[in-house]
Amino acid sequence: MFEVVGSDIERLSDTDLRSLVVRLATSELRKLGLPLSSVTAGGHQDAADGGLDVRVECPAALPRADFVPRQRTGFQVKKPDMAASAIREEMRPKGALRPAIVELAAQQGAYIIVSAQGSVADKPLRERRQAMRDQLSDLATSDDLHTDFYDRDRLAAWVNEYPGIAAWVRACANRPLDGWSSVDRWGGAQAKGPFLTDASTCLVDESRKPGEALQVLDGVERLRSELRRPGRCVRLIGLSGLGKTRLVQALFEKDVGGDPLDPGLAAYTDYSTETRPSARDMARELIGRGEPAILIVDNCNPETHSELAKLCSESGASISPLTVEYDVREDEPEHTDVFRLQAASSDLLEKWLEQTFDYISQVDRRTIAEFSHGNFRVARALAETLKRGETLGQVKSHDLFERIFRQRNLEDKSLLMAAEDLALAYSVNGEDISSEGELAQLAAIRGIEARQLYEAIAELRRRDVAQARGRWRAILPQAIANGLATNALVRIHPDALDNLMRSASPRLCISIARRLGNLHDSREARAAAARWLVPGGALGDLFNLSGDGLQIVTNLAPLAPADVLNRIGAEVDAHPEITAKDSSHRWEWIRLIRALGYDSEHFAAAAALLVRFIAAEPEGNKSNSAREAFAEMFHLHLSGTQAPPKMRRDLVEALLDSSTPAFQTCGLLALKALLKTSYFSSITSFDFGARSRSWGWEPKLNRDVWDWYVQAIRLCAMAAVRFDEARRILSGNVRGLWRYQACHDALEDVAGALLQKRPWIEGWIALRAALRFDGEQMPPEFRERLEALIDRLKPTDLLHRARAGVLSLGADGWDISDGETDDHEGMRPWEKAALMAQEVGRELAHDPAVREEFMAELMVAGDQQRAFECGMGLAEGATDLNETWALLLSDSRRPTSRAAIRRCSGASSGAATISILRSHSASWRTPCTAAVWCKPCLTCRRAWASTM
Structure with missing residues (x-):
C-alpha cells in the first residue's frame, strides 16, 4: 500500500531527493545499530564543487552491507539521468578526478551515483557502471x-x-495514501517546535500494578523500549489536548532523550478523519511484508485498538502498533501496555505559550496556564481569543468541549446540568452529602438530592474532568468549568442564585465568587455582582463581612471594577478605621485597590484611595504600608496600570499643588517614582480574574522612554520651587538619568534654575559620583558635558563648600569623595575629602559670620561625614584656641544647640568641638566625651558642663 515506484522518485525536487538519500542512509545505519551521526549532507547537488552530497563515515565496519555498501560511502545525487558522458563530466570535471573520490578509494570506501530520472535496464546499467570504472583508470587504488x-x-x-x-x-510526489503520513508530516496544534520537558511526573505506566508514575523523559524511554519489541501493542491515553501526539512524535526525535525510534519505520494516521486503507488493512499489509514497522493510529477508538492488538498477537507479527486515544476510560485491553498522560505543569505550559505566542504578556501566560490546567489544546484556544479581544476564562470551541467533556460517551443531559451546577463553585466539598453540606446547597438550585451530584462527580472523575484533593472536588480544566458555569447562570433564576449566596457557607460563597469573577463576559455574572454589591444586597455591608467579605469582593472585582471602587470609597468614608495602620486586612484592601487601578479610567480613583491609606500612616511606617504600592503606579516599568504617562504626571502635579500636607507627601513620593531608572520590582500580583493583563503601560520606542524622563525632570524642576525635597529627589536619580542623552538638556536647564535660588550641592555630589563610577564607559561627548555641568555646579563660597565637604548631602549615601578619581597609587578619594574638610575648617576659623551660621547647622544636623576633620581645621586655623572655644560655647548655649548636644554629646554632633578640645589639651591622652574628659582640661570640663 505504501509501495513507491520509480515515477514517484522522479517527481521529487532536488532538495527532496537529497533529503531522501539522507533519510535512507540514516535508517540503514539505525537498523545496523551504528551511530546516526555518521551521516552528513553537503551542498546543492548541481553545485560544481569537489564534495559529495551525502557522506557516510562509520567508526566501525558494517555488519551487513546492502544499499550502504562500505564503512565509508559517498553519494552523488543528481536529478537528471546520467549517461556515460555525464558520468565522465561528474567524476572528472576538466579532466581531473575529484579529490573526494580519490579519498574514498584510499579509505577502501564506496562511491555511488544516484539519479532520480534514470531508469535503466540491465545492459544500460552495466554501461553506466563501466563508465564509472573507466574514470578510475589512472587511479592506483x-x-x-x-x-x-x-x-x-x-x-x-x-x-x-x-x-x-x-x-x-x-x-x-503528490500521491499520498488517504489519511496516512510519515512522522515529520504529522499535524496537531502541539506537534511543532522543540519538545519541552521539566521534572514533573506526567506519564503513568498502568500496565504495572500499581501504576508507575514517570517523568516525561523516563516515559519516552519506556515507550521506546516497548515499541522496539516486535508484536508489542502500546496504548497511550489521556484527556484531549495534553500533548499525546507531540509525545509520540518525540519518540522519533534524536534531541529527546537517548536513542530515538527510527522514523523510517513509522506510519501515522489520525482516525478522526477518513483513512484509506483502514488501520486493520494497513496492519495486515505490513505484517505480510515481514519487515519491522511501527503503526501509529491517533484518535483510535477502542474497537479498532482491539482489532490491531489481536491481529498482532495472533500472527506473531514484526510490527508494533501504538494507538492514541482521548477517551480515558479505565479498561485495559488484552495484549496491551497502557500509558496514561497527565496534565503538564503550569511552568511547562507557560514555557510553551512563550514559545508559541510570543506576543502574549507574561501575566496572561500565567493566567492561561492556570485556566488550562496543563492542557495544551485549551491553552491554545484561550491564547487565540486574545486576538479577538475576548475573555481568557473559557473555551468557546464546541468541538474541543465535546472531546474533553463528553469524549466518546453518549449524550447525557442530566450529567451536563450537574456539571454546570458544580462548576458554579471553584471547588466544592464532594464528600459531605448531608443537608447542610455544600453539595446539598448547590443541589437545591434544581431541587435535586446531594447524592445525585455526588454520583455525577464520580462519573466526571472517571472522565478525568473532575479531580479530587482530599475532600475537595473541582471541574478541570478551569476554562471548561468557566464555560459550564456560564451556561448554568443562563438557566438559573436570579432569585435562586441570590438565595444561594445568602444561605451558603462563607467558604462556598468565596468559591462561587471566584468562579463568577472569571466570567466578566457573562451578562448574568455582571448582573449578579451588581445586585450583590448594592446596599441591602447579599454583600451590602463589606466592612462587617470582615475578611470573608473582603475575599468575596476581591473575587468579584473583575466583574465590576468601577462599582467596587465606588463601594470601597463609600466604606472608607463610613469606616475610616479601615485605613488605620493596625487595621486588620489593611494590605488586602491596598492590593485590591492597586489591581483596580489597572485600567486608565480607574487609575485616578484608585490612586486617590491609596492616598487616603498613606495619609493614615505615621511617618516611617513599614508595616502594611501603602506607600510602595502607590509609588509603583508611577514607575516606568511594572507599574500595573495602563494609565498613560501624561495622566500620571497630571495627578502628581495636582497632588503637589494641593494645600493638604498628606497630598503633597504623596505627590513627592510619586515624583520620585517617575524618576526611577533601574531596579524595578513589584510587591503586588497582576492577575485579575480572566481579564487580559500585562505589567502595565510599557514604552514601545526609545523615544517613549526619553519623553518619560524629560517630562519628569521638568515636573521636578517646577516642584523644586516650593519643595526642597524635590531638589533631593532629583539629585538622588541624576546618575541614572544622565545615561540618557535626551535628558542632558533637561538636566542642564533644571540645574541652572536651581542655581538661581541657591547652590545645588546634592546634585553636584551626585553628578561627581556619576563621573567616577560611569565616566569610563561614557561616550566622550557625554563625559565632556558632565564635567562641564559639574564645574558649573561646584560651590564656590565658603558656606556652601562647608556644607558640601562636611555635611552628608550626597544622593543615595554618596558624598563628596565619590567624585574623586582613585588612581590606586596616590591618595585615596576619602583622604582627599578629609583634607578638603580640614581646609574648610581653617577658613571658617577666619570668617566668624559664616562659622556661626555653619556651626549652628552642624550642631543640629543628623549626620555629618567629616565634622571631626573640620574641627581639626578650626583648631589649626584659630589664632587663639581659648577664644575659639569660648565662641563655640556661646553658640552651644542656644536652646536648639544645647538639645542637640544632649542628644548626641561626644559622638557625631560634638565631633568638631571635641577635636578643638583635643588640640587645646597638650597632654590629652583619652578621648574627650560627655563622660570621660582629659584630666588636665578641668576648665574645659566645667565650661562644657555649665552649658548642659
Whole structure:
C-alpha cells in the first residue's frame, strides 16, 4: 500500500531527493545499530564543487552491507539521468578526478551515483557502471573503491524497506495514501517546535500494578523500549489536548532523550478523519511484508485498538502498533501496555505559550496556564481569543468541549446540568452529602438530592474532568468549568442564585465568587455582582463581612471594577478605621485597590484611595504600608496600570499643588517614582480574574522612554520651587538619568534654575559620583558635558563648600569623595575629602559670620561625614584656641544647640568641638566625651558642663 515506484522518485525536487538519500542512509545505519551521526549532507547537488552530497563515515565496519555498501560511502545525487558522458563530466570535471573520490578509494570506501530520472535496464546499467570504472583508470587504488549506480527503480526498492519513508515520498510526489503520513508530516496544534520537558511526573505506566508514575523523559524511554519489541501493542491515553501526539512524535526525535525510534519505520494516521486503507488493512499489509514497522493510529477508538492488538498477537507479527486515544476510560485491553498522560505543569505550559505566542504578556501566560490546567489544546484556544479581544476564562470551541467533556460517551443531559451546577463553585466539598453540606446547597438550585451530584462527580472523575484533593472536588480544566458555569447562570433564576449566596457557607460563597469573577463576559455574572454589591444586597455591608467579605469582593472585582471602587470609597468614608495602620486586612484592601487601578479610567480613583491609606500612616511606617504600592503606579516599568504617562504626571502635579500636607507627601513620593531608572520590582500580583493583563503601560520606542524622563525632570524642576525635597529627589536619580542623552538638556536647564535660588550641592555630589563610577564607559561627548555641568555646579563660597565637604548631602549615601578619581597609587578619594574638610575648617576659623551660621547647622544636623576633620581645621586655623572655644560655647548655649548636644554629646554632633578640645589639651591622652574628659582640661570640663 505504501509501495513507491520509480515515477514517484522522479517527481521529487532536488532538495527532496537529497533529503531522501539522507533519510535512507540514516535508517540503514539505525537498523545496523551504528551511530546516526555518521551521516552528513553537503551542498546543492548541481553545485560544481569537489564534495559529495551525502557522506557516510562509520567508526566501525558494517555488519551487513546492502544499499550502504562500505564503512565509508559517498553519494552523488543528481536529478537528471546520467549517461556515460555525464558520468565522465561528474567524476572528472576538466579532466581531473575529484579529490573526494580519490579519498574514498584510499579509505577502501564506496562511491555511488544516484539519479532520480534514470531508469535503466540491465545492459544500460552495466554501461553506466563501466563508465564509472573507466574514470578510475589512472587511479592506483581503483581496485579498493566500490562503485555503483542507483537509478530511480533501485532507489524505490530501497525506499520500500521503510514504510515511514515510503509515506513521505508518496506525499512529496503528490500521491499520498488517504489519511496516512510519515512522522515529520504529522499535524496537531502541539506537534511543532522543540519538545519541552521539566521534572514533573506526567506519564503513568498502568500496565504495572500499581501504576508507575514517570517523568516525561523516563516515559519516552519506556515507550521506546516497548515499541522496539516486535508484536508489542502500546496504548497511550489521556484527556484531549495534553500533548499525546507531540509525545509520540518525540519518540522519533534524536534531541529527546537517548536513542530515538527510527522514523523510517513509522506510519501515522489520525482516525478522526477518513483513512484509506483502514488501520486493520494497513496492519495486515505490513505484517505480510515481514519487515519491522511501527503503526501509529491517533484518535483510535477502542474497537479498532482491539482489532490491531489481536491481529498482532495472533500472527506473531514484526510490527508494533501504538494507538492514541482521548477517551480515558479505565479498561485495559488484552495484549496491551497502557500509558496514561497527565496534565503538564503550569511552568511547562507557560514555557510553551512563550514559545508559541510570543506576543502574549507574561501575566496572561500565567493566567492561561492556570485556566488550562496543563492542557495544551485549551491553552491554545484561550491564547487565540486574545486576538479577538475576548475573555481568557473559557473555551468557546464546541468541538474541543465535546472531546474533553463528553469524549466518546453518549449524550447525557442530566450529567451536563450537574456539571454546570458544580462548576458554579471553584471547588466544592464532594464528600459531605448531608443537608447542610455544600453539595446539598448547590443541589437545591434544581431541587435535586446531594447524592445525585455526588454520583455525577464520580462519573466526571472517571472522565478525568473532575479531580479530587482530599475532600475537595473541582471541574478541570478551569476554562471548561468557566464555560459550564456560564451556561448554568443562563438557566438559573436570579432569585435562586441570590438565595444561594445568602444561605451558603462563607467558604462556598468565596468559591462561587471566584468562579463568577472569571466570567466578566457573562451578562448574568455582571448582573449578579451588581445586585450583590448594592446596599441591602447579599454583600451590602463589606466592612462587617470582615475578611470573608473582603475575599468575596476581591473575587468579584473583575466583574465590576468601577462599582467596587465606588463601594470601597463609600466604606472608607463610613469606616475610616479601615485605613488605620493596625487595621486588620489593611494590605488586602491596598492590593485590591492597586489591581483596580489597572485600567486608565480607574487609575485616578484608585490612586486617590491609596492616598487616603498613606495619609493614615505615621511617618516611617513599614508595616502594611501603602506607600510602595502607590509609588509603583508611577514607575516606568511594572507599574500595573495602563494609565498613560501624561495622566500620571497630571495627578502628581495636582497632588503637589494641593494645600493638604498628606497630598503633597504623596505627590513627592510619586515624583520620585517617575524618576526611577533601574531596579524595578513589584510587591503586588497582576492577575485579575480572566481579564487580559500585562505589567502595565510599557514604552514601545526609545523615544517613549526619553519623553518619560524629560517630562519628569521638568515636573521636578517646577516642584523644586516650593519643595526642597524635590531638589533631593532629583539629585538622588541624576546618575541614572544622565545615561540618557535626551535628558542632558533637561538636566542642564533644571540645574541652572536651581542655581538661581541657591547652590545645588546634592546634585553636584551626585553628578561627581556619576563621573567616577560611569565616566569610563561614557561616550566622550557625554563625559565632556558632565564635567562641564559639574564645574558649573561646584560651590564656590565658603558656606556652601562647608556644607558640601562636611555635611552628608550626597544622593543615595554618596558624598563628596565619590567624585574623586582613585588612581590606586596616590591618595585615596576619602583622604582627599578629609583634607578638603580640614581646609574648610581653617577658613571658617577666619570668617566668624559664616562659622556661626555653619556651626549652628552642624550642631543640629543628623549626620555629618567629616565634622571631626573640620574641627581639626578650626583648631589649626584659630589664632587663639581659648577664644575659639569660648565662641563655640556661646553658640552651644542656644536652646536648639544645647538639645542637640544632649542628644548626641561626644559622638557625631560634638565631633568638631571635641577635636578643638583635643588640640587645646597638650597632654590629652583619652578621648574627650560627655563622660570621660582629659584630666588636665578641668576648665574645659566645667565650661562644657555649665552649658548642659
